[in-house]
Amino acid sequence: MKLTIWGAARTVTGSMHLLDVGGRRVLLDCGLYQGRRAEAAERNRNLPFDPAGLDAVILSHAHLDHAGTIPTLVKRGFQGEVYSTAATADLCRYMLQDSGHIQEMDCQIVNKRRKNGEPCVEPLYTQADAIAALGHFASVPYDRTFTAAPGVQFRFLEAGHILGSAQVALTLTENGTTRRLDFTGDLGRKNFPVTRDPASLPPADALIIESTYGNRRHSEVGSVKDAILQVVKRAYDRGGKIVCPAFAVGRTQGLVSILHDLFNEGKLPPMPLFVDSPLAVNATNVFALHPECLDAETLAKVRKGGDPFGFARLTYITAAEDSRRLNDRPGPFMVMSASGMCEAGRILHHLRHSVEDPKNLLLFVGFQAEHTLGRRLAEGAKIAKIYGVEYPVRAEVARIDGLSAHADKDDLVAAARALPGKPRVFVVHGEEEQCLSLAESLRAGGLPQVEAPLRGQSFAL
Ligand SMILES: [Zn+2]
Known part of the structure; x- marks a missing residue:
């Protein structure tokens, strides 16, 4: 079985991680990449795999850098389910439509100002595309185990980041071998107003951890x-x-x-x-x-x-x-x-x-x-x-x-060290400096196998 990091690799946006397990393919998050405009347009339009070949998406939360490419995925032939918590599905109803509508409006403005001979710009997706994508959502409750595809079981745990946000605990089975993989999604803070505190993750062989503030401590x-x-x-x-x-x-x-x-x-x-x-x-x-x-x-x-x-x-x-x-x-x-x-x-x-x-x-x-x-x-x-x-x-x-609704350096190190058995760690969702610094802190904290993957890098699990 294999994990490929297709987004949020040494950057904070475009969260997208592909799991290949026993011939099945499941995507963790399907986010919009935001950055230099030409590069963002190219990356958000051209997906690095065939959407029709995916079995399912497991979505951590509703922020666009985690969910904003789902309408593109559906437009390009994705047929499966998008699993999320009920609150995430409700927020996506608004956020994805809003995203499609905004893109239509912005393209109208740019096209109106275009000079003779310049080609029209097209939205990545429209509000109608977003509505079509909403038909693929399947909400599942926290703390119960579901099957996304044969060999891929998952459970959502509270992430404490925004309403409906989840961490994902996965059990992957291929040819009789089982691996447990935890994914923090975006990890929130303890004692933060409104949302519940982040839950502790169950023991795992590998952990994908965010690093937005991998080198920062928050003020009170x-x-x-x-x-x-x-x-x-x-x-x-x-x-x-x-x-x-x-x-x-x-x-x-x-x-x-x-x-x-x-x-x-x-x-x-x-x-x-x-x-x-x-x-x-x-x-x-x-x-x-x-x-x-x-x-x-x-x-x-x-x-x-x-x-x-x-x-x-x-x-x-x-x-x-x-x-x-x-x-x-x-x-x-x-x-x-x-x-x-x-x-x-x-x-x-x-x-x-x-x-x-x-x-x-x-x-x-x-x-x-x-x-x-x-x-x-x-x-x-x-x-x-x-x-x-x-x-x-x-x-x-x-x-x-x-x-900020993100955990800081101390919270992140504590979350990784709380897992027994020194799991292998993949540090994602942080700009280079934050990501590398967290990786270093985790190694210093006694975790021997810590990776800071580059985009497109694959790992056998
Ligand atoms: Zn977020």
Whole structure:
């Protein structure tokens, strides 16, 4: 049996790992690659294997860098099931359609501006393709064993990363030989608001572990609240707009619930909060539908009713003209819009209309991958290139990392060392420096066989 790493190899996006077991092929995650635009377009369009030859996909969670290539897979002939938790399937309903819709809209804009003779650009997939892909989802509960294909059994365990996120414990059987493989997916943090703590993985022969923060230690959640208060208050006092790149469901919930507390405590005057997405999703409903994913404290709040996270303060915007109206609306207010790394979608219009004014604040709360516009802005780029036009960046830029829903170095090392019998470890889903550093820490921690695979590298299990 064989494992091939097709994505998130010394980078954070495009999670995709192929298992060959007894003639069957199962994919762990099927994510969108985000990075340099030409390279991303090529990689996201051309899959390195035949989708029709795959038996199943096991999906760890709904983030696009893990799920965003599923519509392409189905469009190219994939016939099997996509196994995920129920909450992940529900989030994918919104996120994949949103992704298809965004691509259609962006292609329209680019094609409108194209000069004579230039070829039309085509979306990777459309909203209709995304809807077709949703028909392949099969939700399965946490903590029960299922068969993805003959010889490939799996069980989802809580990952504590976002609503519905799972780690995967696999049992692989080929010609009478059995191997156990654990996959962390994206691993969350203990004592983080809303989601449950990550579960401990069962013993395994091999482990695929993420390394987003493989060389970093996080600050405490309490100091994050102060940091948010400071930057948001400054922008409020200037009467500025606060533009926050993020999807409606995900990191924003943490941010909204902190703002809600700050408003209630009287530390920050309340201001309008907009979630601008063509498929605006009422986050409260998605959370309320999945009590199985919530921690005890959140569950108690939900049971009491009311509005524990302040989601009722959010105004959801669907229509394009309402979105455009925000361009001329005087601040202070905050708008959250996708995509989270500023590579596509309505966030680009909000940036276009806000980066040049020093009153405004660009607030980054999510991880920004290398070579994305979000990363360049978060690192202080003086020019923002949006739909081919260059804009000088004069707005304040703030980056708050403490809301990260990823485990840090200490958590990751602890998770790997908790497994008995020194399993072989494959370190993925981290930029080169983070990935290699975690690999080194794991070796130093007593694990003798640690790999930091390159894209396309295969390993006999
Ligand atoms: Zn994630």
